[in-house]
Amino acid sequence: MNRTFSLRRKVKKSEISTPSNFEHRIHAGFDARTGTYTGLPKQWQALLGPPRSISRPKPMVDPSCITPVDVAELKTVIRGPSSRYNSPLPFGVTNSPLPSVARSNSLRISATASPVVNVSATRQSFRPSLPPVSQRGYPFNDPSYAPLPLRNQRPPTTTTTTFGVESPRQSHHQITTIVAPPSRTMTPQMQPKLPSTPQTVRQQPKSTEGVSDEEFRNALRFVVDSTDPRSDLTDYKQIGEGSTGVVDAAYKISTKQIVAVKRMNLKKQQRRELLFNEVSILRQYQHPNIVRFFSSHLVDDDLWVVMEFMEGGSLTDIVTATRMTEPQIATISRQVLSALDFLHARKVIHRDIKSDSILLKRDGTVKLSDFGFCGQLSEEVPRRRSLVGTPYWTAAEVIAREPYDTRADIWSFGVMLIEMVEGEPPFFNDQPFQAMKRIRDEPEARFSRHAKVSLELTDLLSHCIVKDINQRWSSKDLLHHRFFTKAQHSSSIAPLLLQLQGNTINGNVPSAHHSTQISTVIQ
Numbered sequence: 001m002n003r004t005f006s007l008r009r010k011v012k013k014s015e016i017s018t019p020s021n022f023e024h025r026i027h028a029g030f031d032a033r034t035g036t037y038t039g040l041p042k043q044w045q046a047l048l049g050p051p052r053s054i055s056r057p058k059p060m061v062d063p064s065c066i067t068p069v070d071v072a073e074l075k076t077v078i079r080g081p082s083s084r085y086n087s088p089l090p091f092g093v094t095n096s097p098l099p100s101v102a103r104s105n106s107l108r109i110s111a112t113a114s115p116v117v118n119v120s121a122t123r124q125s126f127r128p129s130l131p132p133v134s135q136r137g138y139p140f141n142d143p144s145y146a147p148l149p150l151r152n153q154r155p156p157t158t159t160t161t162t163f164g165v166e167s168p169r170q171s172h173h174q175i176t177t178i179v180a181p182p183s184r185t186m187t188p189q190m191q192p193k194l195p196s197t198p199q200t201v202r203q204q205p206k207s208t209e210g211v212s213d214e215e216f217r218n219a220l221r222f223v224v225d226s227t228d229p230r231s232d233l234t235d236y237k238q239i240g241e242g243s244t245g246v247v248d249a250a251y252k253i254s255t256k257q258i259v260a261v262k263r264m265n266l267k268k269q270q271r272r273e274l275l276f277n278e279v280s281i282l283r284q285y286q287h288p289n290i291v292r293f294f295s296s297h298l299v300d301d302d303l304w305v306v307m308e309f310m311e312g313g314s315l316t317d318i319v320t321a322t323r324m325t326e327p328q329i330a331t332i333s334r335q336v337l338s339a340l341d342f343l344h345a346r347k348v349i350h351r352d353i354k355s356d357s358i359l360l361k362r363d364g365t366v367k368l369s370d371f372g373f374c375g376q377l378s379e380e381v382p383r384r385r386s387l388v389g390t391p392y393w394t395a396a397e398v399i400a401r402e403p404y405d406t407r408a409d410i411w412s413f414g415v416m417l418i419e420m421v422e423g424e425p426p427f428f429n430d431q432p433f434q435a436m437k438r439i440r441d442e443p444e445a446r447f448s449r450h451a452k453v454s455l456e457l458t459d460l461l462s463h464c465i466v467k468d469i470n471q472r473w474s475s476k477d478l479l480h481h482r483f484f485t486k487a488q489h490s491s492s493i494a495p496l497l498l499q500l501q502g503n504t505i506n507g508n509v510p511s512a513h514h515s516t517q518i519s520t521v522i523q
């Protein structure tokens with residue numbers, strides 16, 4: 001016993017010196033602007049996957065049509081519910097011609113009752129400082145980009161829209177005319193004076209003056225309600241953020257209802273004339289599978305759109321969290337096709353169909369939202385040309401700068417079918433430009449070999465993602481596809497939402513409880 005004790009005492013403690021010549025080689029952090037981890041060793045980064053796989057891609061707008069306004073930072077939505085971060089403005093600006101509303105998204109309804117808004121623009125006043133092309137993701141200033149013809153096809157020769165190349169045929173200054181649809185809530189006093197002849201979009205004589213913020217605000221005032229929504233709204237909670245603005249849930253005092261309020265700053269838009277779409281499409285086109293519009297307002301520099309609150313979240317939340325069954329896919333996609341069929345019959349192209357644009361009610365009803373990039377076709381303009389959409393979902397003919405129509409949405413719908421099966425669109429690990437090249441040049445995407453999908457679903461996809469637009473089915477035809485015999489009542493989706501979301505709330509709640517309940521749903 002004594003011996004052991006003495007041995008222990010003899011063991012000498014080893015000395016640990018303080019660090020010397022210390023080098024700080026790894027400094028990891030999280031960049032909230034890009035939604036990526038920074039400074040990670042390569043091996044760790046590989047485990048996380050490339051940054052593209054975690055960030056939600058943003059829609060792109062033809063840069064030759066970017067509105068000449070001061071542009072601040074735009075936003076990125078990160079995959080997964082409630083994770084949203086800023087990212088730098090991704091859109092290039094070129095010296096290309098001024099926007100012509102003949103090519104713009106603005107709705108042009110030829111009805112004589114439509115208010116007419118004259119908008120003049122100058123591109124020279126608009127020179128925001130942008131990060132290098134490589135950092136922006138979209139290839140708008142890349143000379144090798146413009147324009148991308150389909151493989152084995154000659155580039156269109158008549159287009160005046162080019163990327164990074166100035167068209168000699170267009171002047172630097174133009175006045176364009178936006179004919180916005182009439183406001184249902186417009187009083188006779190608010191109705192603008194209308195010209196005696198029916199309006200069509202036309203080019204006006206040159207102007208050297210840009211549209212001031214005040215002029216634009218006045219134009220928008222014609223199509224929104226004159227009331228101040230703030231007196232009837234309370235308990236705002238931010239629930240989302242997109243490329244055009246932020247979305248809050250709020251309590252509407254008069255109707256004792258939770259609503260969604262989309263707030264878009266007029267000064268922070270890529271193409272602010274697209275804001276007319278946000279107001280007009282939702283108001284004009286009501287359908288059980290389109291998000292319900294309540295009202296729109298101008299509040300200082302913001303356009304507010306008050307709409308129904310979709311407490312079930314977006315389809316993106318579902319496809320990224322779980323593997324859906326075919327009956328669930330059929331139930332959701334049939335409702336999306338119903339909305340598309342309704343819009344297409346009215347010659348409206350949505351142009352941004354993707355899981356993020358599909359919102360759900362708690363009861364499983366599926367509704368189409370996000371109408372900021374719509375294009376209206378007409379007798380005079382049966383097809384569009386401008387590059388609008390989110391790269392991975394964009395149809396081959398849109399990327400190839402060929403004239404396109406409502407069938408471009410069907411391609412994107414097909415990509416969304418792949419999302420519902422595989423959790424993400426094809427080429428999602430590629431940078432947007434690379435993905436767009438692959439969409440254009442490679443054979444049409446199909447379900448992966450490992451995805452166990454039925455013959456019916458495989459067949460449905462082959463009628464959506466097909467480069468020959470004459471082979472592509474319309475939404476009406478697709479609704480009769482045999483895959484939809486698997487569709488069930490929308491309520492069959494409710495358990496899936498409950499499982500994913502946990503707590504949900506009723507959109508019609510008593511005022512005494514509304515704030516706690518809003519917080520519950522939007523955690």
Ligand SMILES: Nc1ncnc2c1ncn2[C@@H]1O[C@H](COP(=O)(O)OP(=O)(O)OP(=O)(O)O)[C@@H](O)[C@H]1O
Binds near residue numbers: 077244260291
């Ligand atoms: N009516 C609504 N109810 C509930 N959430 C909504 C509603 N409208 C939009 N959101 C959520 O707010 C977020 C941003 O909305 P939205 O996509 O309309 O903005 P955006 O700027 O048009 O986006 P994008 O970048 O796709 O164009 C989305 O995550 C969406 O899920």
